[in-house]
Amino acid sequence: MQKLGRVLVIDDGVDMAENCKLLTRFGYEVVTEAESGKAAAQYERERPDLVFTDLRMPGLDGLTVLQAIRAIDPEATVILITAFATIETAVEAIKEGAFDYLPKPFSADQLRVCVQRAMDQRRLRAENRRLLEQLTETHRFDNIIGRSLPMLQVFETIKKVAKSEANILVIGETGTGKELIARSLHANSRRAAGPFIPVDCVSLPENLLESELFGHEKGAFTGAQATRPGLFEFASGGTIFLDEVGDISLNLQAKLLRVLQERQVRRVGSNRMIEVDVRVISATNHDLAQAVGRGGFREDLYYRLNVISLPLPPLRDRAGDIQLIAHHYLAKYAAGSEKEVKGVTPEAMRLLEAHHWPGNVRELQNVMERAVVLAEHELIGPQDLPEQIRIKAEAASPVSPNELPLKRAKEVWAGSFERDYLIQLLKRHDGNISQAAKAACVDRKTVHRLMKKYGIKLS
């Protein structure tokens, strides 16, 4: 029969024989060492999955044995057996890195559960390590992490188009990594040594955006105290990244189109044309083609910007990436916090995978940062995740709320009721939020907030 794992029992011959018998019966291979002074050497030879040692022994005590073994292998899993009188020392041993302690007397069941937990923990740790190793190998492109099919296709496209001079339109929901992709396109282009200039097209009013982009002459408008070159000039020889390009006014769209056609800019208040050599990458989180149809975006400019389009899938559609990205950020934030957080429990991972991620990768990144701050154990558990991630998954899970503590059961029930109520409400009013809000006697903001909370989208 396949053994469940190998256990080294440091045995001074008094009452360990019985434990060895039990462990063998549970399906483990047992190796013993009678002299505590030789335990570390034996560990090195056998490399067992688990070590059992008495705390009080003739020769070296259990704490010293623990230290000697952890000096050889900091990941060693050691369980101490302790009498009531030595429990304080056992707690000390946990701080020193022991996995657990079993106070005497214990039952066969307690022994089995304890060993099984230790083995599970070891397996999880190995799994988490494997995931992190994978990260450093193939599943990334620059800082972009992903192994899902749609992301592998994105990596392929970047490789194919980065070197060309074509303008690229990156399309994706908020937080899907549009800017990250734009930076990677630039870094892999022939312009990599030149500047990368991001411009946020939503945050500035039209006239300010115009002078930001194209520059202005001294005195061109009130407040223009000195002549300033625009960002297109700064970006010359490199790439300009027009973020949220769909929000540019029609008037400015016309000016932008001229710059792209003529490869020249004219500063506000000047007649002189200045040559610029710029590649344009733009990004949008809404459907520009639709805006073109509605007359909100110029068709000619759309085709100029969208020579190649690079659609980014939402995180919820990237099977396998959530696990990978969660581990990446966990390792990053744990390293910055000096906390010994090494992974995520399977329950917590299931919750992360079930979440709808309206804020996509940025949301996952924030969730992991928060979880590392809150974590009290080596593995991040459901208790370290935000409420909205726990509630939704619990509502969708087959666990009946009746089996939960009353307070949680109420929350889960209320959450699932509120979600269903909202879906029906919006259906009845054909997705008209104002009407829905009126019918439910709440304001529009409340409807928006709840839609976001439960990841409800109007189709």
Ligand SMILES: Nc1ncnc2c1ncn2[C@@H]1O[C@H](COP(=O)(O)OP(=O)(O)OP(=O)(O)O)[C@@H](O)[C@H]1O
């Ligand atoms: N595939 C990924 N792997 C690792 N980190 C990612 C990935 N995608 C996005 N991120 C991280 O998520 C955050 C948001 O990414 P980014 O700013 O590029 O998104 P965005 O699409 O531009 O969002 P917005 O529309 O809100 O501007 C950044 O911190 C970025 O580093």
Ligand SMILES: [Mg+2]
């Ligand atoms: Mg962005």
